[in-house]
Ligand code: ADP
């Protein structure tokens with residue numbers, strides 16, 4: 001069942017009204033309070049523009065920032081984020097130092113039409129993460145309707161992402177949220193085939209449910225990253241000092257026997273004595289990893305084999321880097337996957353990148369615009385791929401049929 005979006009709102013529901021918009025402005029900042037990556041903020045701009053274009057009077061934005069512990073902490077104030085937002089839009093932007101309460105509500109009702117208000121960090125309130133009903137009701141007073149555009153936090157049932165939607169209607173998806181749900185949802189529900197998934201990253205433990213959920217759907221599941229080492233152990237190979245999760249080896253064994261040919265492991269590895277010994281990096285077959293070496297990337301033969309499968313696919317979903325891409329020369333596997341996906345996109349395939357580190361890697365290689373979709377939600381996109389219901393999405397109004 002689809003969720004209502006801001007495009008489904010009637011004029012009467014929007015015109016002259018205050019839109020309460022949950023955005024994901026949880027952005028990295030430097031010591032001086034300058035935003036160092038505003039991707040998430042720019043991703044929300046189409047929703048803000050669309051609301052004004054539909055005649056909304058005032059936009060009231062809620063977001064969390066970081067993980068303040070039990071109360072207000074100036075290090076996590078959204079004030080610098082409001083200043084940055086002012087540089088991204090021609091609309092007047094005002095920061096409101098409270099999040100809810102009399103003053104906050106007053107700010108929303110007295111603001112000049114066309115103003116964007118950014119309220120202080122929702123996590124300064126202890127009820128936020130507890131999804132406190134009274135706090136959610138207070139948040140509902142800040143607007144006349146609710147828009148959730150924070151896909152990246154939709155897997156958390158917090159007062160500003162889930163609770164508030166029970167107190168304020170209409171409650172609809174913003175454009176970014178809608179795009180995320182459509183790309184990830186369609187890829188899983190009606191994939192054009194061949195449909196392949198590529199999983200990497202540090203740990204098998206965080207990804208096991210994704211593997212389980214994807215295996216029956218995909219034509220091939222390519223495994224890279226440190227995760228591959230746990231699978232190597234499962235098939236009886238030595239992995240030297242590589243990152244392995246010993247308590248997951250049995251699970252990996254079960255997956256290997258269940259998946260058959262669908263699960264594709266690397267056939268070679270780039271190894272080195274340590275991460276800072278990049279000059280000693282060399283490629284070995286996967287059954288030749290030395291006792292005092294660790295695998296930090298997939299090897300060149302694997303890059304070629306993975307690239308070939310990717311280029312031949314019609315739908316590609318990727319989560320998790322193939323190696324320690326932050327530390328060259330161990331970025332080659334990740335680069336090979338990203339470049340092959342860019343070629344697949346150009347050939348008409350649907351290519352989707354999910355996961356914080358994978359998205360950062362693609363961005364760093366300037367390949368983001370050559371993917372069909374790069375998800376802004378790390379944990380949320382993983383839970384979506386697992387087939388879980390995202391509480392922040394479930395709470396929104398259903399589209400009438
Ligand atoms: P994402 O954020 O895209 O979901 P993860 O957080 O699961 O990805 O994993 C990313 C991390 O995995 C990166 O920091 C990368 O350095 C690390 N990693 C990948 N391959 C290896 C490896 N072979 N050994 C150690 N760490 C690895």
Ligand code: MG
Nearest residue numbers: 355356357378
């Ligand atoms: Mg990560």
